[in-house]
Amino acid sequence: MSNTKHLTDEQAKDIDENIAWAKINKDVLRSMENPRMGYWVALAFSVCLFGLFIYAEIYQYIYGMGPALLNTSHMWDLYISTFVFWIGMSHSGTLLSAILHLCHADWRKPIYRFAEAMTTFSLMTAGLFPVIHLGRVWNFYWVMPYMSDRGIWPNFRSPLIWDAFAITSYLTSSVLFLYIGMIPDLAICRDNTTGWRKTLYTFLSLGWRGDDAQWRNFRFTYLMIACFLIPLAVSVHSIVAMDFAMAIMPGWHVTTFPPYFVAGALYSGCAAIMTLFVLLRYFLKFEEYMTMPIMDKVCKLTFVIAMVWTYLNLIEFASVWYGHDIPSKEVLMAKATGPYSIFFWGMMVFGSVLPFSLLSQTVRHNMFAIFFVSIFLNVGMFLERWMIVTPTLSLGYHPQAFNVMWPGWVEWAMVGGSFGWFGMLFLIFVKVFPCVSMYEVKEMVYHRKRTTFADVDEMMELHTGVPGPAPKTQETGGS
Amino acid sequence: MSGPAKKIERKTKRVLGLFGDFDQAFEVIADIRHYKVPGVTVDDVTLKSPIEHPEIEDVLGERPCHIPKYSFVGAAIGFCFGFIFLASAQANFLAQPQGGKPVITIPSNIVLAYEMLILFGVIATLAGFIWSAKLMRKREGLYDAAVTVDQIGIVIEVTDDTFQPMKDLFKKHKVLEVHEESLT
Amino acid sequence: MPSLLGNVFKGWADYSKANEDGGHHDYEHMYAMSIDLDKCTGCNACSTACYAENNLAWVGEEKFGARQAMNWMRVERYFDEPDVGEGSPDSLERGASFLPMMCQHCNGAPCEPVCPVAATYHTVDGLNAQIYNRCIGSRYCANNCPIRVRNFNFYDNAPTAWPAPMDQGLNPDISVRSKGVMEKCTFCVQRIRGASDKAKREGRELKDGDIVTACQQTCPTSAIQFGDLLDETSEISKAWKRQQVELGKYEQNKENPEMRGYRVYEELNIDTKVLYLERVREV
Numbered sequence: 001m002s003n004t005k006h007l008t009d010e011q012a013k014d015i016d017e018n019i020a021w022a023k024i025n026k027d028v029l030r031s032m033e034n035p036r037m038g039y040w041v042a043l044a045f046s047v048c049l050f051g052l053f054i055y056a057e058i059y060q061y062i063y064g065m066g067p068a069l070l071n072t073s074h075m076w077d078l079y080i081s082t083f084v085f086w087i088g089m090s091h092s093g094t095l096l097s098a099i100l101h102l103c104h105a106d107w108r109k110p111i112y113r114f115a116e117a118m119t120t121f122s123l124m125t126a127g128l129f130p131v132i133h134l135g136r137v138w139n140f141y142w143v144m145p146y147m148s149d150r151g152i153w154p155n156f157r158s159p160l161i162w163d164a165f166a167i168t169s170y171l172t173s174s175v176l177f178l179y180i181g182m183i184p185d186l187a188i189c190r191d192n193t194t195g196w197r198k199t200l201y202t203f204l205s206l207g208w209r210g211d212d213a214q215w216r217n218f219r220f221t222y223l224m225i226a227c228f229l230i231p232l233a234v235s236v237h238s239i240v241a242m243d244f245a246m247a248i249m250p251g252w253h254v255t256t257f258p259p260y261f262v263a264g265a266l267y268s269g270c271a272a273i274m275t276l277f278v279l280l281r282y283f284l285k286f287e288e289y290m291t292m293p294i295m296d297k298v299c300k301l302t303f304v305i306a307m308v309w310t311y312l313n314l315i316e317f318a319s320v321w322y323g324h325d326i327p328s329k330e331v332l333m334a335k336a337t338g339p340y341s342i343f344f345w346g347m348m349v350f351g352s353v354l355p356f357s358l359l360s361q362t363v364r365h366n367m368f369a370i371f372f373v374s375i376f377l378n379v380g381m382f383l384e385r386w387m388i389v390t391p392t393l394s395l396g397y398h399p400q401a402f403n404v405m406w407p408g409w410v411e412w413a414m415v416g417g418s419f420g421w422f423g424m425l426f427l428i429f430v431k432v433f434p435c436v437s438m439y440e441v442k443e444m445v446y447h448r449k450r451t452t453f454a455d456v457d458e459m460m461e462l463h464t465g466v467p468g469p470a471p472k473t474q475e476t477g478g479s
Numbered sequence: 480m481s482g483p484a485k486k487i488e489r490k491t492k493r494v495l496g497l498f499g500d501f502d503q504a505f506e507v508i509a510d511i512r513h514y515k516v517p518g519v520t521v522d523d524v525t526l527k528s529p530i531e532h533p534e535i536e537d538v539l540g541e542r543p544c545h546i547p548k549y550s551f552v553g554a555a556i557g558f559c560f561g562f563i564f565l566a567s568a569q570a571n572f573l574a575q576p577q578g579g580k581p582v583i584t585i586p587s588n589i590v591l592a593y594e595m596l597i598l599f600g601v602i603a604t605l606a607g608f609i610w611s612a613k614l615m616r617k618r619e620g621l622y623d624a625a626v627t628v629d630q631i632g633i634v635i636e637v638t639d640d641t642f643q644p645m646k647d648l649f650k651k652h653k654v655l656e657v658h659e660e661s662l663t
Numbered sequence: 664m665p666s667l668l669g670n671v672f673k674g675w676a677d678y679s680k681a682n683e684d685g686g687h688h689d690y691e692h693m694y695a696m697s698i699d700l701d702k703c704t705g706c707n708a709c710s711t712a713c714y715a716e717n718n719l720a721w722v723g724e725e726k727f728g729a730r731q732a733m734n735w736m737r738v739e740r741y742f743d744e745p746d747v748g749e750g751s752p753d754s755l756e757r758g759a760s761f762l763p764m765m766c767q768h769c770n771g772a773p774c775e776p777v778c779p780v781a782a783t784y785h786t787v788d789g790l791n792a793q794i795y796n797r798c799i800g801s802r803y804c805a806n807n808c809p810i811r812v813r814n815f816n817f818y819d820n821a822p823t824a825w826p827a828p829m830d831q832g833l834n835p836d837i838s839v840r841s842k843g844v845m846e847k848c849t850f851c852v853q854r855i856r857g858a859s860d861k862a863k864r865e866g867r868e869l870k871d872g873d874i875v876t877a878c879q880q881t882c883p884t885s886a887i888q889f890g891d892l893l894d895e896t897s898e899i900s901k902a903w904k905r906q907q908v909e910l911g912k913y914e915q916n917k918e919n920p921e922m923r924g925y926r927v928y929e930e931l932n933i934d935t936k937v938l939y940l941e942r943v944r945e946v
Binding site: 020021022025145151152153155156157161162165166168169172173176177180183184187188191192206207208209210211212213214215216217218219220221224225228229231232235239439442443446 | 501525526527528529530531532533535539542544546547550554564565568569571572577580584587588590591593594595597598600601602604605607608609611612613614615616617622624626627628629632634
């Protein structure tokens with residue numbers, strides 16, 4: 001109770017339960033209307049960034065992997081770290097839609113749609129990198145298990161093949177989950193739009209009519225797919241972790257990598273949710289739905305996950321420090337004191353120290369502060385991914401192979417361009433599909449109205465002598 | 480067969496009542512359940528609403544949902560197919576063994592079969608959803624867009640006799656609009 | 664399709680055996696090498712010969728310094744630093760130890776299981792083979808090699824390395840690799856195949872000394888020996904027996920500690936096939 005004393009009673013609620021349902025429809029549909037100039041500028045900027053990506057890829061296609069400044073020791077660099085970063089970002093949607101759904105946390109309802117969209121687009125962005133990091137990109141389809149007439153199959157023992165399978169499954173499942181969750185909303189859009197949008201939504205809503213049989217099946221479908229998606233998300237990032245854990249290199253051959261990566265993924269996903277929350281709330285005027293108390297809860301969730309990540313990080317250091325594996329210890333020492341040390345300590349500060357700012361209520365209730373904190377949390381996570389890949393490769397086992405390497409313009413162009421690709425997809429999504437789930441917000445309002453704590457209020461009155469709030473009347477979401 | 484043949488009533492009309500007050504709509508269903516309108520059972524009722532209502536299952540009656548069966552079958556097929564496919568592919572690719580590892584590696588096959596379990600499970604669930612919810616079919620009549628905003632609709636197929644009693648029942652519970660259509 | 668499934672049951676016992684139990688292969692040969700570090704003078708003739716024999720492209724000083732070179736065989740120099748201090752001329756006079764390093768063709772190679780497209784595998788000759796046509800350049804194999812002996816074609820080096828008419832001097836028995844493909848020492852597999860074919864044409868078995876790798880041929884002190892470990896009469900198998908080094912073990916049981924033979928990174932259980940004879944040091 002005490003932590004909301006800065007807010008009025010009205011403001012302390014996750015959502016105002018007297019909000020009219022027709023208004024919910026109207027507000028969200030309004031967000032999809034013709035955009036202002038700022039939107040087109042942002043879209044153009046994203047397209048230009050993506051163009052930079054295309055240019056760098058064409059350059060690399062023609063000249064080979066050399067311009068990326070890779071060498072015999074550093075065979076992987078920013079491409080793989082960015083790949084892991086984007087896969088990590090994709091766990092946000094699963095966390096919010098699936099895990100919190102099973103926990104009956106209804107405060108997720110106004111915000112999970114854009115988080116799920118972020119998952120899908122992060123996966124599409126991540127999927128670019130295993131392709132472009134190949135030396136012979138044009139043969140990338142050889143990782144698919146098809147009946148070739150030479151009887152050649154991909155090597156299923158390789159964690160990179162597990163990546164291919166896992167990311168395909170995760171992308172398919174996420175897209176389907178996003179789509180199925182949107183069907184009732186697409187029906188709303190269908191009934192309230194004209195022109196090309198109406199055709200699109202009519203096609204996509206599959207004839208949804210709101211029958212009780214449809215709702216019943218929908219409820220079970222959503223629950224089943226959520227139940228599938230949670231172990232899938234854990235397994236996908238564990239498999240990405242096993243790209244490193246299954247190698248013998250010191251600093252990589254660590255058993256805690258799968259849970260460490262999953263914790264890092266949930267962490268960067270939550271930070272990304274915070275960033276997009278602030279942006280969408282401001283630009284699409286969703287203050288009534290993406291409220292301060294919900295952001296408060298997201299911040300607390302992020303803090304908890306940050307502490308889990310910090311623990312797993314420190315545990316890895318501790319087990320290396322107390323172990324007898326000399327190469328691993330030397331890699332750890334090099335991370336902390338060697339040429340990459342400034343980025344290592346940056347990762348520790350942004351990843352483990354900065355989340356403590358989320359404990360302060362002033363920060364949690366200030367959207368501006370949250371925006372910058374969340375961006376730096378993600379910077380910390382990007383540095384973490386880079387710190388996993390590069391120091392091990394710069395040391396390894398063999399003294400002859402010790403080498404320090406810094407990425408060049410080609411790699412940075414690709415990394416920046418991937419943000420352009422993601423931005424492009426997300427901006428288009430925001431204007432074509434409802435990024436707040438209308439029917440779920442109605443459910444949230446409906447259930448909060450129906451709940452009365454009359455018995456609790458009576459007990460409180462008995463103990464404290466202070467009369468409780470007036471009992472809510474059984475009104476419904478009338479117009 | 481002894482005894483007089485039962486007269487099977489042919490349904491001639493479909494009526495849709497739109498309610499702004501959800502509790503009143505549930506009262507209508509409760510009334511129908513308790514046979515307040517003779518000739519109409521609660522199994523004939525279809526409820527259209529903007530949100531899901533798991534709480535009225537006890538009023539509306541047990542209606543089965545088969546989605547979990549689709550999920551289970553899909554997942555089982557996915558796992559078995561995944562493992563068998565992988566083991567067969569590895570067993571036929573003997574020309575290139577590797578690095579002290581066996582030809583059919585159980586740990587990696589389990590990981591991949593697990594992914595196939597999830598993928599097939601999700602797709603089977605989706606297929607089950609589209610089939611069970613009767614999506615992607617020609618839309619039956621009597622739909623009002625208000626159902627997607629904030630009103631609940633109750634749709635019942637009635638005969639000519641029960642048509643007026645049904646409308647009266649609706650009016651008793653503060654119906655906002657009544658639509659009807661003839662079934663030909 | 665039915666045969667696809669049939670094979671699974673036919674050879675299950677075979678298929679589940681790992682390499683230490685003999686694996687799926689019935690090895691016909693087991694090619695191995697032995698390098699006497701006491702005889703090695705660090706002259707780099709082996710490295711040069713490898714360049715000539717295997718169509719290795721020179722990449723120029725800048726790219727070599729950036730470690731984007733194609734040297735399959737490299738001679739590593741390790742300096743013994745006494746307690747004299749770096750600035751003192753005495754420290755350099757102690758001299759270097761030389762370690763010619765190339766692909767060790769490990770029987771438990773860490774590079775083989777991680778290639779996504781099975782472009783590297785273990786042949787019935789005991790060689791670690793790299794299939795250039797199949798490689799898509801994911802470079803996981805190079806990351807997993809503890810000795811970093813795998814070279815990646817970061818550029819299309821051929822046009823700059825062999826401008827006409829220098830391309831007429833290329834070895835026709837071996838391909839020229841394009842960019843995006845991984846390569847490494849093959850124990851001169853073209854010479855191995857050439858010698859086997861010659862022996863078959865002459866209607867006889869391969870005997871020890873038929874196959875001479877380029878580095879072995881060129882070494883002025885004959886520090887490098889090459890042969891078939893499964894051939895009991897070959898010099899190499901006698902050398903391995905004498906040094907009491909066995910395949911399939913990650914810790915050797917040496918009765919005579921003065922035997923100089925050792926293998927690199929045995930503790931990683933990669934089961935390498937190059938025996939190094941330690942330099943005789945003054946006590």
